[in-house]
Each structure stands twice: as C-alpha cells, then as structure tokens.
Amino acid sequence: MSAPEDQTNRMLNIRKSLTYGLGRRMTLYFGLMIGAFVSTLIYLNTITQLELVHTRFSERSDSLGILIQEVTLPYLFEGRPAELDIIYQELMRQPDILSLRFIDPDGFLLVNGSSEGNALFLGRVDDELVTEATASETTHIRNLQGRIQVAVPAIYGNVNYGTIRFDLDGTAANREVNLVLRRNLMFGVFFTLTGILLSIWISRRLTEPLARLNSATERAAKGNLNQSIVIRTNDEVESLADSFNLMLGNLRAWVKSLEDTQTKLEISSDDLNDKNAELQVVAEQAKSAEKAKSQFLARMSHEIRTPMNGVLGMTELLADTELTNNQLSLVDSIHTSGSTLLNIINDILDFSKIDSGHMTLRDDPYRPTELLDNTAQMLSFQAGQAGVDLITRVAPDLPKSLLGDESRLKQVIINLVGNALKFTDDGYVLINLTLKEENDAPVMQVDVCDTGCGIPEEKLAAVFDQFTQVDGSYSRKHQGTGLGLAIAKGFVELMGGRIWVKSTVGTGTTFTFNVPLMEPDIPLPPRALDSADLSGMKVLVLQSEPTALFVMNEMMSAWNAQVATFETAKTGLESLRDAQASGAPYDVVLTEMGMPDMGRKDLFRAIYEAKSGPETRVIALRPMNDAIHRSGEENLLTNCEVIKPVQAPKLLEALTAPHAGGIKQSAEENTTIDASATIGTAHKQVASELEAPSSDKTILIVDDNKTNRKLIEIFLNRLGITHHSASDGEEAVEIYRDCHPDLVLMDVSMPVMNGLDATREIRRLENANGDFQTHIIGLTAHSAPEDREACLDSGMNAHMAKPIKLAQLKDVIAEL
Ligand code: ATP
Ligand code: MG
Secondary structure: OOHHHHHHHHHHHHHHHHHOOHHHHHHHHHHHHHHHHHHHHHHHHHHHHHHHHHHHHHHHHHHHHHHHHHHHHHHHHHOOHHHHHHHHHHHOOOOOEEEEEEEOOOOEEEEEOOOOOOOOOOEEOOOHHHHHHHHHOOOEEEEEOOEEEEEEEEEEOOEEEEEEEEEEEOHHHHHHHHHHHHHHHHHHHHHHHHHHHHHHHHHHHHHHHHHHHHHHHHHHHOOOOOOOOOOOOOOHHHHHHHHHHHHHHHHHHHHHHHHHHHHHHHHHHHHHHHHHHHHHHHHHHHHHHHHHHHHHHHHHHHHHHHHHHHHHHHHHHHHOOOOOHHHHHHHHHHHHHHHHHHHHHHHHHHHHHHHOOOOOOOOEEEOHHHHHHHHHHHHHHHHHHHOOEEEEEEOOOOOOOEEEOHHHHHHHHHHHHHHHHHOOOOOEEEEEEEEEEEOOEEEEEEEEEEOOOOOOHHHHOOOOOOOOOOOOOOOOOOOOOOOHHHHHHHHHHHOOOEEEEEEEOOOEEEEEEEEEOOOOOOOOOOOHHHHOOOOOOEEEEEOOOHHHHHHHHHHHHHOOOEEEEEOOHHHHHHHHHHHHHOOOOOOEEEEEOOEOOEOHHHHHHHHHHHHOOOOOEEEEEEEHHHHHOOOOOOOOOEOEEEEEOOOHHHHHHHHHOOOOOOOEOOOHHHOEOOOOOOHHHHHHHHHHHHOOOOOOOEEEEEOOOHHHHHHHHHHHHHHOOEEEEEOOHHHHHHHHHHHOOOEEEEEOOOOOOOHHHHHHHHHHHHHHHOOOOOEEEEEEOOOOHHHHHHHHHHOOOEEEEOOOOHHHHHHHHHHO
C-alpha cells in the first residue's frame, strides 16, 4: 500500500472511531456547534470591548488636545510663547501626560513643556505624526509601545498656528486591553467546556435509552425473551420500548405455542409411528391378501379354462360328425356360450391383473397393417351379422413396422369395435390408424368411429369405469359385463397412451386412443404388397358408403391403379357402358353385393350386360356371414369374391389373379374366406385338416386334464399320427425314455412333476445320451411374457396359450 493511501485509510479509521455510535456523533456535532457559537460570541464581545477602550482613550486624547489648544491659542495671538511654556509645565503635572510640546507651522519646536529650562525655539522637529496632522489639519493619534502619541493642529479661522504634540501614558489602556482579552478568553474556554459537557450530558440522556434498547434487542436476538425494558422519556423512544416489550410478549406467546405444538407433534408423531407400524402390518396383510387373490384368480382362471378348453375343442370335434340340423344348432349354442364364458373369464383376469399392477406388456416388432387386418378379420362375422360396413384404414405415412404389444393392441381395438358393432344398427364402423403428434412426440392414433346410437353427454365420463353401462337396466338390448372399456383404458394407459370418446346421440360415437410410436431398430422385411404396381389397371368401384369408397380409392391409388368410384349403381353402370363404348373398358369392376338403388341379382346382371366382354373382371365384396351362409342355388356372375372388411393383401391377390377366362356361376372356389369365428365354419376347418397327409412323427401329449388329452388324441387320430399320453411330468419322462417322441405337447401346471421340471429332466437325459433334441411346446393358461419366458428358460422350444387351436397344432406338426 502506498503512503498517501495509508494516510487516507488512517484518517478514515480515525473518523470512523470518532463518529461511531449515536452518542459520540451527537457529542461531536453538539460540541462543534457550541464551540463555534461561543467562539463567535467571544470574538464579537472582545472586538466591541476593545473598541470601547480605544474610543475612551481617543476621546480623552481629543478632549485634552482641545483643552491645550484653547489654552495655547491666546498666548500665541498675544505673542507670549514663554508664558505658554509655564502653562505647559503646569499641564505636565497631570500624571498621564508624559510630554507636551508646541511645534510652529514651520516645524520648529516652539514650546517644550519641560521643567528643565526654557526651551523656546529649540530647533527643528522631525515628527511624522506632526507632519501628517499639519497636512490633514486633523488630530492624529498613535499608540506606540505604551505611549499614546497625539498631534493636534492649532487652527483658528483659516490660520494654522502650529501643532500641539503630546504623549499620554498608554499603560492604563494596554492594561485594559489585556484585561478584556484575558477575561474573554476565560469566558470562551469556560463556555466551550460547559457546552461540551452539556452536549455530552444531552447526548447521553438522549442515547442512553436507545443503548438500553439496543442491548435488550441483542439479548432478545440471542434468545433471552424473558426480559422487559422500562424507559420513561415521554417520547418516541418510550413508545418504541413499549412496542419492544409488547413484541417480546408476543414472541414469548408464540414460542410457547410453538413448544406446545412441538410437544403435540411429538405425541402425534409417536401416535403416527404406532399407526404406521399398524398400517405396515395391515399393508403386509393386504399385500398377501392381494397376492392370494391374484393367485386365486390365476388358479381359478386356469381351472376354468382347462375344462372350457376341453368343452370347446370337443364341441368342434362333435360338430364335425354326422349331425342333424337341430343337433348342429345345439352344438353351435354350446360353442357360442362356451366362447362367451371364456371371454368373460379372460376379461376378469385381465382387469384384475391391470388393477393390481401385475400386467406386463411385450415389446415386439409388428406391422400395423397386419394388426388391423387380423383384428378386422376376427370381427368380420360380427360386422356381417350386424349388417354394418366394417372399414379399415392405415394412413400411408404410418411406419410399416412398429414396436409394441400387438396382441394387447388387438384386444383394445376388438373391445372398441365390438362395442361399436353392438351399438350400431346401420351405417359403418371405421377403424382408422394414423400418425399424430402429442407433446412433441409421435404417437399412433387409433380412431374407432361408428354411426350408431351414440352416448348421452352426461354418461360419457363414466363409460370407462368398470361395470358401467349406459343402459344398465335388466331390459337392455345388449349383453356385456361393462368391463370392456375399463380393460381397454387400462391397457392403453399401461402402454403410455390415453383414450377418450366423443359422441352425439343419434349420430354416432368415436372412441380414440393413442400409444407412443416406437420403431424397431431393424424394421420387418417389406411385403410385396408395399411395392405393388397396378399401373394401367382401370378399376370401377361401386360402394354406397362414401367412407368405404374413399379408403378403397386411397388403397388402390397407392398401387397406381386408375380408380373411379361411384355411390349408386346407376352412375357406375353408365360409366361402365361409356368406357366400353369408347374402347377403353375397365379392367376390373369392384362392387358390393347390392346397391341401394339396385338389388343383388339385377346389379350383377346389369354389370354383366354393361361390360359386354370377358376382359372386364368382376370382383364382389361380400360380408363374412353372407359368404358362410350362402345358399347353394346362388349363381352370381362374378369372377371372384373378397370378404369384407377388405384386406389389402386379399384385394391385391384378387386384382392380380390370372385371368379366369370366364364368369363363374358360383364363386365358391375363389372365395377368400377365413371362417374361424363360428362353429358353423369349424367343421370346415377340421374337414380340411383331415385332408392333411398323415405324418410319420410321434407325439407325446402331457396334460393332467383328461378331456384335453382326449381332445388332442381324437384330433391326432383323425390325422393318423402316432401319439402317447401322460398325465404328469414324471410319466412323461418315462414315456420319453421309451419312445423318444418327435414332439411333446407339455402342460405346465401338473401334479407330481410340473411341465418345466419334466422339460429340464428330458433335456438333461438328451445331453447325457447325446440324443437328438425333441421339440417341446409348453401349454399354459395365458400368454403373459413371464409364462413364455419360464417355458423357454426350462428348455422348451416354444409356448402356446390354451385353448389350443387345432389349426395351430396342425401347423406345428406340419413344420416338424
Ligand atoms: P363388455 O365389453 O364387458 O362385454 P359392455 O360392452 O357393456 O360389456 P363396455 O365395453 O365397458 O361394456 O362399455 C360400457 C358401456 O358404454 C356400454 O354398455 C355402452 O352402454 C356404452 N358404449 C360403449 N361403446 C359404445 C358405442 N360405440 N356406442 C354407444 N354406446 C357405447
Ligand atoms: Mg364392450
């Protein structure tokens, strides 16, 4: 630090220490003020008194001068200066006159008032004071070293007779001056000291209560609230002290209430701890009860599914035997009721799993188009029965493969479409898959729109609640448990999406849900369908439903076909005739089975006539139930049929089928039907399965349920396949040792030894003997990921959920 800076800092510190504190500052300011005031007062007083002394001595000098002049002048007029000398000597006897002389106008000493000899005309006097008085013709006085020198010009008329010059003794004057100065200095010191003491006293008096307040506040800040301060100054400080006391009182009350609250809290915290402990016990009990409930549900579901599996399978087999129409209808009823029961059990199990947070989802790649086609196919029979057009659409910008739980998505869509079909008497149901964005993230949005009865506004909020139905009366038209939407909501939310509904009574309802869009790292291989090219193909579409026409147009336009759509038979037929006449006929006519303005038979006849040539092919769009229950005598003039809802691969197949060369009177052979929905079609499946060539493979059926074993045995018998049966794992291992089957259908839950242990044992034996690995398929009650994983972990090759579809089993055998 440099020297000047050091100096400045020191000054600042001194100033700080001098002015720290209200008392010091007040003392300093008061002291300075009083000092300045007293100094000014003393100074003015001194000046005045000195002036007075000076005036007094001047007046004396003046009056003495006038006296001497009056005495002197007559002697001068008369020319008797010698007598004047005597007078002067007399005057000199005055104690304060030290000298007295008269100097003539020429500067010569005329009279010298000295007693020692006559001094008349003694010589020239060189006195500055005399010169000045003579020149100015006024009295001049000078105080010099204890002498007051006075020069008085003796003027009479206009004549200057000379100058009287005398010295007075100045000691008295000086003494008076000294006295004045000393006295005033003493007064100054006295008053200044008194002032300072007074200011100290005043500042102490003023600041002392503040200092007391300050230290009380400091003590309070340190936590001492049990104090009060008494200040009686009758001013703001007193009211400040009162407020301080009041504040301390309030603080004491608050602290007290805080302490009380703390005590209460401690007591209630102890209570809470006790309650918590109790709750923990209750929670544990609830958890184990929940676990027991889940286990019970899983067990019950398994126990019910297993016999139901047998009932349904046996019914299918029974339907395939020689039965009368009445018997077939009874078997059909058994199958329908069984399926409904199985669905209800599945719903309850799903709901309970979602509710208890035990539902796990899979994340596998799937194709949205396939998801939609498969779902729609499952609902096609119901749609046909309801007389409702089921239309599906996948937006072209939706990625071709996605990640997710396909079967659960399917379940949600089936629930929504099932409802839509249930509550729609005519019109259409549209399933629309689109790519949307929510919170800046892509989502797959699924809309299920119907043109049904709608839901009243006030009931909309409740439809997602479990066991809630808009019409809950006993007389309601539609069956159901009211769980479908609750399950759908549970699944959608589990997938990270949301579901909502909009509806207008009498117009229709739209249920919408979305799920986060996830794409697999490796997309599924593209299908031929995605790159199909129908350039140059002219297609005429006849459909009464504009939405269906739009979707059909979009689908075929994506394949570059030239599409013309018509909502009435009349306009469509006109276009068909015009095209024929202009020499550019349509390649394909795609039509509904009937149009509002023309019945089925007339329509096909009219199309046949209008196209007037074999080059235009006619494809009929047929509802599923219509295709199944068609009467044998029906002879339609079509080349081919596509079952509604129209699936892109099936449509493409129909459009690109080699030219049939002529109209089929019955389109039975080309019909693209997947009729797995009812018992009526089940016998067809089984029949076709029986046509499969018999296999030389050996199959081991392991199941503790006799009916299930029997079902598969009958099925395998019909296929002519050698098989063995075991009722538990241990028996299965024994049979394996003896006959080394090619395929083992292994139930998982069994007494004695379960399927997982039996599989491990078989794998152990195979490893030990270096045998060929038997194909083992696990059979479980449900298809949850954990069940599948448990099967694969134990060494099984695959997993199948019960009830086993015979068609599925046939595929597995074919792959062996
Ligand atoms: P479940 O689905 O369990 O067999 P459900 O169909 O009655 O029975 P939800 O699917 O949960 O039960 O539907 C609840 C109720 O919501 C239905 O009973 C019906 O009243 C109403 N609802 C659902 N979808 C529609 C729709 N598309 N149009 C009109 N009402 C509907
Ligand atoms: Mg439902």
